[in-house]
Amino acid sequence: MMRKWTSIGSLSFVVSISMSAVLGVMMGIAPAFADESIVNSKHDLSARGPGPIRAVQETEVCIFCHTPHNAAPQTPLWNRESPRLHYRIYESSTTDARIDQPSGPSKMCLSCHDGSLALGNVLSRPQSHPIVMTARTIPPGTSDLTNDLSDDHPIGFRYDRALFNRDRQLRAPEVVSRELPLGAHGEMHCTTCHDPHNNELGSFLRETDQMSVICMSCHDMDGWEHSSHALSRKRTTGRTVDPRERLKYQTVGDNGCLNCHKIHSASHRERLLRFQREENNCLNCHSGAVASFNVAADIGKRSGHDTRFRTGVHDPTERTFNMRRHVECVDCHNPHSVRHNPVGSVGGSLGQLVRNENLNVSGVTINGLAIPKAQFGYEICFKCHGDSVARPRLSTQRQVNQTNARLEFQLSNPSFHPVAGPRRNFDVVSLISPLRVGSVMTCTDCHNSDNSRFAGGSGPNGPHGSIFEPLLVQNYDRDDFTVESAQAYALCYSCHDRNSILNNESFSLHQFHIVGERATCSTCHDPHGVARGQGTNSSHTSLINFDLRIVQPVNAPEGRRIEYRDTGRFSGSCTLTCHGKDHINLPYAGGGAAKMINAGRGLFQGARR
Amino acid sequence: MNLLIFLIAVAGTVASAVSGWAMMGIEGSRHDLSNMAWSNGDTCGACHSPHNEAPPKAAPLWNASADLSRTFGTAIGDPVAPGSGTRTCIRCHDGTIALDTIAGVNRDRFVNKQHLGLFKTGHGRTDHPVGMKYPQFDKGFRPMNSVLAQGEVHLPDGRVECISCHDPHNQSGLPGMLVMSNYRSSLCLTCHRK
Numbered sequence A: 001m002m003r004k005w006t007s008i009g010s011l012s013f014v015v016s017i018s019m020s021a022v023l024g025v026m027m028g029i030a031p032a033f034a035d036e037s038i039v040n041s042k043h044d045l046s047a048r049g050p051g052p053i054r055a056v057q058e059t060e061v062c063i064f065c066h067t068p069h070n071a072a073p074q075t076p077l078w079n080r081e082s083p084r085l086h087y088r089i090y091e092s093s094t095t096d097a098r099i100d101q102p103s104g105p106s107k108m109c110l111s112c113h114d115g116s117l118a119l120g121n122v123l124s125r126p127q128s129h130p131i132v133m134t135a136r137t138i139p140p141g142t143s144d145l146t147n148d149l150s151d152d153h154p155i156g157f158r159y160d161r162a163l164f165n166r167d168r169q170l171r172a173p174e175v176v177s178r179e180l181p182l183g184a185h186g187e188m189h190c191t192t193c194h195d196p197h198n199n200e201l202g203s204f205l206r207e208t209d210q211m212s213v214i215c216m217s218c219h220d221m222d223g224w225e226h227s228s229h230a231l232s233r234k235r236t237t238g239r240t241v242d243p244r245e246r247l248k249y250q251t252v253g254d255n256g257c258l259n260c261h262k263i264h265s266a267s268h269r270e271r272l273l274r275f276q277r278e279e280n281n282c283l284n285c286h287s288g289a290v291a292s293f294n295v296a297a298d299i300g301k302r303s304g305h306d307t308r309f310r311t312g313v314h315d316p317t318e319r320t321f322n323m324r325r326h327v328e329c330v331d332c333h334n335p336h337s338v339r340h341n342p343v344g345s346v347g348g349s350l351g352q353l354v355r356n357e358n359l360n361v362s363g364v365t366i367n368g369l370a371i372p373k374a375q376f377g378y379e380i381c382f383k384c385h386g387d388s389v390a391r392p393r394l395s396t397q398r399q400v401n402q403t404n405a406r407l408e409f410q411l412s413n414p415s416f417h418p419v420a421g422p423r424r425n426f427d428v429v430s431l432i433s434p435l436r437v438g439s440v441m442t443c444t445d446c447h448n449s450d451n452s453r454f455a456g457g458s459g460p461n462g463p464h465g466s467i468f469e470p471l472l473v474q475n476y477d478r479d480d481f482t483v484e485s486a487q488a489y490a491l492c493y494s495c496h497d498r499n500s501i502l503n504n505e506s507f508s509l510h511q512f513h514i515v516g517e518r519a520t521c522s523t524c525h526d527p528h529g530v531a532r533g534q535g536t537n538s539s540h541t542s543l544i545n546f547d548l549r550i551v552q553p554v555n556a557p558e559g560r561r562i563e564y565r566d567t568g569r570f571s572g573s574c575t576l577t578c579h580g581k582d583h584i585n586l587p588y589a590g591g592g593a594a595k596m597i598n599a600g601r602g603l604f605q606g607a608r609r
Numbered sequence B: 001m002n003l004l005i006f007l008i009a010v011a012g013t014v015a016s017a018v019s020g021w022a023m024m025g026i027e028g029s030r031h032d033l034s035n036m037a038w039s040n041g042d043t044c045g046a047c048h049s050p051h052n053e054a055p056p057k058a059a060p061l062w063n064a065s066a067d068l069s070r071t072f073g074t075a076i077g078d079p080v081a082p083g084s085g086t087r088t089c090i091r092c093h094d095g096t097i098a099l100d101t102i103a104g105v106n107r108d109r110f111v112n113k114q115h116l117g118l119f120k121t122g123h124g125r126t127d128h129p130v131g132m133k134y135p136q137f138d139k140g141f142r143p144m145n146s147v148l149a150q151g152e153v154h155l156p157d158g159r160v161e162c163i164s165c166h167d168p169h170n171q172s173g174l175p176g177m178l179v180m181s182n183y184r185s186s187l188c189l190t191c192h193r194k
Helices: A002-026 A104-113 A161-166 A210-216 A252-259 A377-385 A498-502 A510-516 A592-608 B002-019 B084-093 B144-150
Strands: A554-556 A559-561 A563-568 A571-578 A581-588
Touching: A210 A252, A498 A510, A554 A571, A554 A581
Parallel strands: none
Antiparallel strands: A554 A559, A563 A571, A571 A581
């Protein structure tokens, strides 16, 4: 009995299905199709299709591309001519793919999407009677790729083991998702990413582009999975460069690559960037509303790494020593790897290792070796401020001049600020705890945005821009006759205790010079260091390298010259003219600290005795 | 149920009136060859003969001897031997066999010169494959059961043949003698999950 009812039920089910189908067909109602069907998608060009581009009368859907008989000799029963255009193909200094003219399935897509062939020209119709469409060819816009494919993701290259071996930012072809089919010879086609019959995911994509899943199927950017760009839940509203353009998803993390890259019709062709001006790809979000910190406000300051300086000069493959002068965000940051620093770390003196914001950025070591991943922060600075011909010009004429910061910070120099390594100069008694002789520092301890968190402000850390030249975190007056104050030399006093200096604990005449004579720190000291070969351990210790605007040579018995001579702990002599006063082998000795140390030693000895 | 049938009938009438499906059946269709000189005004005789049926049996009361041993190039690459639902058709429609074989005259005349190369091996993959098993387990296709349940597309022995889509007797009166309307490509999408 049960069985009978079941069979009757199934029979009626079948009958009802066939009846409804017949009914639907007879009444001119399209059968109901699921979302993944081409019917009712944008590729449904029939007169009942949903898009603005469709046929006027033709009601078939497949016929615009396929015909069951007398098709073009290409699978799959192709009903269109191939375009005969020559395409401008994608070029990039960083691609390892050998890109060729599009072929095979890609040409099939281009038979509509290059805008050259009439949409209604199908092989199954005589050419004199094409299918009449609402638009003859695909109208200009996002779907019209034109014959210029240099602003589109490359196609027509073989994605094979050899390519993978050349380009380590790709995944091995055998681990790429099977959802993304390559051509007969492993070449990439339009159809690798797009399924023309299925618009379930939007843009006819084969895999979702949310969180750039489809991109990351092939691309393997170092550090991307943990980068703050991949993980950000920040909303993308409030972008400043293209505030009106709607990104596909709400958050930065969901948009993934699409925040900065456009897969088709990119403004900056090479590397398919969203904006022609490199920095706009970053500043779009990093100008207050989307990202936490407003970098745009910093780079425009009086002294800054103004990334708007030049466009089209930076190239990831550039050789630092002969590149043209420029600065872009990506010179110091790798947007694919960049990460937040742990909470509580304010940068600066905590360590000289490269910070999370600067992970996976190329650099130049203290020995001048170009490396793909800088290990220490200063290595990034040395790219432009080291041996490069693009390095900045000299700012202050001194006794000996050096613009190559890499040479200024060598550990074998007579004196240097301890950036590339610690220094054992026990004459430095002014350091504020926890700093001590042997501590190391970073470039950004001095060169940082004046509004950075590091400086106690609210802006982003890092040498983006400052009102204090040259890109200093705090004020540092260098003009002659500056009245001494905590503010005048705030930069120096942030590490070197003002009381110690003014109490003459190291140089016994500090107060006399700085307060009495109103000479600046910079008059006698060259903050970076004096390169080995330009100075010796007796002539340029303690960063002594006089500012020639203020200090002049003097006619001394041994000849006209400027000379500093280190004669031991806290003692030396000067031969120069400054503020009208001739110093000829003028000695000094015994700073306050020396006296204290000596006194302490005496005390200690006394106690022992 | 009566109401449903009534509705179908009404819908059918309306649809016929709108679409102009007046020409149903083989008479007057392009398969009606009764006006040919050799046919002696016989509509069915081109394909069927009431007596002396040609062995082996290819179709009911088949008139002429079709070359049943031939293999044919198909769009999927492998030459296959189609079933009778194809062989009976391509006896005329392969563009190589003269229609007039039956009468033995004018052997150079083809049924449709524009369809030269239909099913011809080596011509290129220009036609929908026939003779192959329905790709039951390919996700690009609907399950065979649901195709058969619709009752429009025939899959003799589970294979795709000419008669899967075409009805040589033109009982629907549709253009191309299709078994069902291809409005919004519904015939194609009966099998293809696209």
